[in-house]
Amino acid sequence: MGRAPCCSKVGLHRGPWTPREDTLLVKYIQAHGEGHWRSLPKKAGLLRCGKSCRLRWMNYLRPDIKRGNITPDEEDLIIRLHSLLGNRWSLIAGRLPGRTDNEIKNYWNTHLSKRLLSQGTDPNTHKKLPPDNPVVVLVPKKKRKKSNKRPNKSKKPTEQEKPKIHLPKPIRFTSSVQCTTKSSSQGGENGQVLVPWSEFINDDENRTRFLCYNDDHDLINNSDFECQSHHHHDHDHGLGAEGDSNDSLEKIYEEYLQLLKTNEDQVQLDSFAESLLI
């Protein structure tokens, strides 16, 4: 099958995305919608391959991405869904509104699989490991303090040659999120510019989204904001956000367990798993 030539093409950018590239991509998708990734970079004026654009959008720029730490409830659901579905990250992500497959995959690899091992459970099979079969338990010596940003420290001399690393994860506020900034609302101090996200994203619910950049197009630190979140329910994906999703997942899990108990027909179990795709 033909494979899309990718970033190895001469002249295409690779590595971390700059705020300017983000803006170009977001603006283009706002105007033309998702899809046609192959032709998108050229039309959007980006020197990136389509796959890179798609990945950036899906994992980072999409307006419905939920940011912040994985909650204990989410952890529990990921573990249980993994026990049912295996490494089908996109399927698991589809049951966790606002979470991406990449995020869940990374979280699994860095946290959950190690935790299961430390608890004597095989992370692949979710079965208890035999006590006489010790495994190397990779328990982090000390949990790294979660940082939401990667400050652009000029640590290496080559830093200037590299593309500027953006501050990650723009905060997205919706109309259901009340927020204030320590600086003035639009056009703050120190050259900060609050850019209405709605300029970039077509939001059919007319929600206002903001990205906060300074005049160098760097995203402003989260700490500039104080927010009160009132959960927005997303019924478009079959599950509501937050608590609703947990309830639904409970039901899915129970349903699957019931199938396991009463029916050994693998085809039916598979079809159940497939039904989760919808």
Add this chain to the structure above:
DNA sequence: AAGTATTACAACCGCGACCCA
């Protein structure tokens, strides 16, 4: 304080599936 090791996660790579002429 400096060097080294570890962790976290964004981004890339390669493959298979799907679509369509």
Add this chain to the structure above:
DNA sequence: TTGGGTCGCGGTTGTAATACT
């Protein structure tokens, strides 16, 4: 039916941040 083009997924890598010595 075939084959080219495209997309999506899962595995892997690269590297900044942080912890440790």
